[in-house]
Structures are given as structure tokens and as C-alpha cells.
Amino acid sequence: MTAISPRTTSLYSRHLAAGAKLGDFAGWQMPLDYGSPRSEHLAVRASVGMFDVSHMGQIEVAGRDARELLTWALTNNLGAIGPGQGQYTLMLTDDGGVIDDLIVYALLDRYMLVVNASNRNACWERIQECAAGRDVEIADRSDEVAMIALQGPEWMNALGPLVGSPSPLGLEYFEITEDMVAHVPALIARTGYTGEPGVEIMCPWESAPRVWDALLRGAVPAVPAGLVARDTLRTEMGYPLYGNELSRDRGPIAAVLSWACDTTKFGFAGAETVERDLANGVAEKLVGVIFDEPGIPRAGQDVLIGDRVVGVMSSGTLSPSLECGIGMAYIASEFAIVGTEIVVDVRGRKRQAHVARRPLVARSPRTD
């Protein structure tokens, strides 16, 4: 694909009307914030917010060998989910580096992979590669499918009046169903990236404005929230972000994602490395970080114990919930213990911090 100028989603005019500050993200013009990322963050924690995540990719896999293909191409135990269920999983290179982290949904007649915008092509190529010699039909639906994430404790009150039946409101975490939202046919999944309960709504590209407008004007209006708030929300939860915590240079064990790998069978691409890392241990591990004094950590900053550099920050921000610096870091495994006192070099200033349990902020009691 040769994207010359940044692409826009079908909600672009809605973002402009809402006063969004737009920025480039993985080749897309996306709303970074609508004036106050902090307020957007807190709205998601306290009531309900909505994010345009139409830039994410959707790849469908159908056919007789679909399950066999995805069992090989993805790390988690695909056998654990049946129609109407989704699963967080990883796609690895043959030598165990992470190509992407994604959610795979089992639908009645096919599987659907929801992948990061930045990795859409890489995932597509990898699936094609793994499909060779197998009886499968694969399709990239990314250009046809829009996606709105509705997140926050009030999500049911925001969505309830708009759905065609009560079934979306009864979904368990990671379940998915088809229904109407504001008279638009949609796939509704009980997933998200904020730590709050909520859903991700996938609908035809051109119908997204109708869903957005209905959520905006509902009895409990959803607050438009941008990618900056999405990032602070996921950082508070300690969720990895591809490009920060995940890359082809590190495997799932260092990222503390063994739970997303089928370690009973190891029958997936890249499994040798995962198995070896589990057996031998890894030099560095991903940890949560909370600052004990003012300052904001940023990705790439050194983590020290005494004068010794023991790691590097992979993400960092100011937590709107805790009102202090937080982030994640890869640090030498011997120090990857909750409570370990560390120092982060913030542009020459040494900030006291400690290794903290993830999530860094307690999840909403109404979360799963």
C-alpha cells in the first residue's frame, strides 16, 4: 500500500465539529484530543466515553482449515473459544518476535482478527504466508469496517436505548454478538483498552457517523475521547502497546504475556523461543512503574538502581487518576519485583520511583 497523505475515517467531519486536535497515527489523521485529554480520561473512568478506532484492521479467515491456520499463526489456545467469543492473542515471527497483539473472534462461519493499524499489512502478509497450502479464504475488511469503542461504567445506559435487542447488554467479557445499533447492523464485542467495562462496535464504514451521533446525543451522552486519553487509560492499566512494549525484538515472555500463549501444546509459530524463554528465563521483564516524587517518565529514559542502568522506560505519562508519573519499563529480571525502588533519569533529573503491580490503577469494580 502506498498511502501518500494520511487517511481519514468516516468520522472525520465529526471530529472537526467537536474541535479535535488531529494528528498522524500509523498513516491516519486521528483525533489526539478534543481539548482536554485529562477530562476525556476522567470521563471514561467516571461515566462513559467513545473513541474512533476505525483505523484498526479487520482480517477475516474462513474455510475448512481456518482453525488450523490460526492455531498455527496465533499463540493463544484457539480451542478455548467458540462462536461468539473472542480472545487476546499474539502473532509471532518464526523466531518468536511479536508481529502484533490482537483479538481473534470466533463468529458462526468465520474468524475475525482485529489488529493494530500500524501492523495491518504485516498481519495480512503473515496470514497469507501461513495460508499457503491450506483450504482457507482470507479477506482484509479494514476498509469496510469502522469501529467505535464505547468505554466506561455508564456504557449500558449509553448503548441500551440504541440496540435492537437486550443481548449486547448481557455479553460477558470478550463475548461478541451481532445486533443493530441506531438501526445500523453491527458486531458488538465486550472488549476495550481502558480497564473500564464497555464495548467495541464494528459497523459498515459509511454508517459509523450514525452510530457516533446517536451515542453523542443519547440519554447518557458518550464523551468523545482521543488517542491521548486512550494512551493514558491503557498505561494506567499496564496494557502493552505495540511499538512501545511489544516489537519483533522481544518475545512474549519478556512482555509477561505467557498467559496469552498456549504453553501446554506449544503448537504455534515461534513456540520454540517461547518454550526456551520459559525454561531458561529472560534477561529483562516488563514491569509497571509509579513515581514517588513529581515528574513524568517518557519512553526511552533510563531506569537505574544506584548508578547502574538496569532498564529502560517503554511508556510513560502522568496518570490523571493518580496524579503522578506512571509508566512501564523493561528491567533486568532480578529487579522485576513489585516494590523495588528504582530511579528514572528524566532528562538529567533523577526521579525516585518503584516497580508497581499492574494494573497501576485499580480497575473499575464493574469491570470483569
Next chain:
Amino acid sequence: MAEETYPEDLRYHREHDWVRVEGDEAIFGITWFAQDALGEVVFYEPPAVGSTVSADATYGELESVKAVSDIYAPADGEVIAINDAVVASPGLVNSDPYGEGWLLRVRLTNPDAVSGLMDQAAYTAYLAGLGDA
């Protein structure tokens, strides 16, 4: 968020900092343009009271959720006060950049040097030029 304004009684530095002279003292802050570019400010790292600041050199940092921005001194001086209200509530820089969002009070080394900075007309022309670039 404040309306875009550039008061007449201030002088402006090309790094989008302003100075308000009061006798041999002055107040420093950042302009509407600077706070708009930075976005919602969430952290202010001020210099120590008693330290010296030098014209065109950075004296502190303002951070938004996503970015860090150096703050430049428009003139030489000694820090006699910092705005603790902004340390506690950095968003004041956005809501009132020329009032409650001031950053520093200094004793100027040479109050006359401030006249060499841009006035309102020159600064707004400078901003228009940036827009063309």
C-alpha cells in the same frame, strides 16, 4: 481554554515566551500560541528561587500528557518567585496564560534590554510568518 490574544503591554520572545516589566522586576510566561501548541499542560518544572536565568536559555519545562516543552527566558535576571499555583494546577497556563498562568518573577539584570524584544505587532506578524512557512 482561553481565547487567542497577545496583550499590548507585553514583550515577546521568538520561542513564544512573554515578559511583563514592572520597574526592575519582570514576570515571565508563555504565549497563547505556545500553550495551544503544547496542549493541556499537566506538569511545570520551575527553577529554584535565587537561581539566575539567561536570555534565550531555558529555565524550566512544561509538559503536556504527550510532550515536553522547554521554556525560554526572554531576559537575564534572578528568580525571586515562582508561581506555586501553576506547580499545583498546571492547567492555569492554558486557561489564563497571561494572568494566573504566569511562571516566574525575576529581578532583571538590565531592564532596558527588554525593549529589544518584539512588541505585540511584531510578534503577531512573526506568528503570521510561521503560519506561512
